[in-house]
Amino acid sequence: MIELQNVCKSFEGREVLKHISITFETGKTNLIIGLSGSGKTVLLKSIIGLHNIDSGKIFYDSREFSSMNSLQKKEIRQEMGMVFQAGALFDSLTVEQNVMFPLEMFTNFSQKERKERADFCLNRVNLSKNAYSLFPSEISGGMQKRTAIARAIVLNPKYLFCDEPNSGLDPQTSIVIDSLIYELTAEFHITTIINTHDMNSVLEIGDKILFIYKGEKSWEGSKNEILTAENSYIEEFLFASSLMKKIKNRF
């Protein structure tokens, strides 16, 4: 469980996050949704401490993260995994080495054990074996995302963060990646937070949804409630496309 209390963040006097309070639950996929530029990435990076927040509190299972020193933060970070928007794979390492990297850094596994664990994770995200020895620049966007997910889960994280895991993917691959994250979350009982503006994801995997509008929490709920939410900003966001408008009219 990750809890936010009144989180505020500004850059050079410009408020990007305004008093955000919410609880993200364990074993569920929690979504942060909103228009581009609404502050999703800043919120996610504030939660994991890549940005320092101006005020407010962040708790990881009742441990207050926001007031920890860097050594304590470092400890908690080993329980986190993150999938970055563009994958952020290390381009000097092969796919398999990328996944083995956190193990090399933080465990005393032998080379054989590391390889076994990495291959287990790569297999779990359905990456084909002949990609293991390729470099990130040599594989497709979908494969890069899978590798990034494998790397994020290799240390058995309690918390998983994904910044727009579907961006740049075709709709079919998007669904595969979404359901992969969804399954992993339930299977390993992870607290997962995903940034997205993909409507499919919202309706498929949104166990819990936080909608932010211009840096403010505008709505929270689940995928079952969102279509009937009485919030004009959400309606604008959800039914931006004419296809969605048609679907809405059928309800």
Place this chain on the structure above:
Amino acid sequence: MNVFFHLGRYYLLMAKVFSKPEKTKLFFRQFFREVDNLGIGSLGIVAIISVFMGAVITLQTAYNVTNPLVPSYLFGITTRDSMILEFSSTVVGLILAGKVGSNIASEIGTMRISEQIDALEIMGINSANYLILPKITAAMFINPFLNVMSMFVGIFGGYVACVATNAVTPAAYVEGLLFQFNSFYVTYSVIKTVIFAFLITSISSYNGYFTNGGALEVGKASTKAVVYSSVLILLFNVILTQLLLS
């Protein structure tokens, strides 16, 4: 005021860089990778430039000094001392600032904009230490070898020029090489090289590390890296010469 901002941020970055690596084994792996990449990878260009510079210094001196009273061993001395004192340290430093500096700044800058540095940080890794320390230490370790190699290759280039043109007789050239050799000049050159290696790698890493934006900014960072490290090499060249040779 901008200068103070950069100096402060540079200092803080260096404080992060010079801490104990997470895993010593991984540090050494990176270290040897950088020795290969930054050092061995520069052997070719340093050798080529040195051999030609040695040759041209010898020929220039020979053709410009026509006074018959000048002893013939002067040409060997000139090539030897120019190579050792300035060329193999300062000029090679400037060349490496161009080659290594832009390489480092664009590599680290790309890692920054593609969020690879964030990925390291979120894993709980001190990214500055992991990425930059091996580069700085590798260059400080390997560049003195490039420096000494440049001296030998340059002096050899002068010899080849003598043999090829007979502008100076090879025997006179060799006599000059051995005339009143001051071995402290080599020490001086090596000290300068080590300091220049630190300047090049740390300044370029700094420029890369604080890139933000996109490909355009990575390009700018790498230009800045080359310009600033070159200027600081020239500045420190004067300071060190005053300190070491006065």
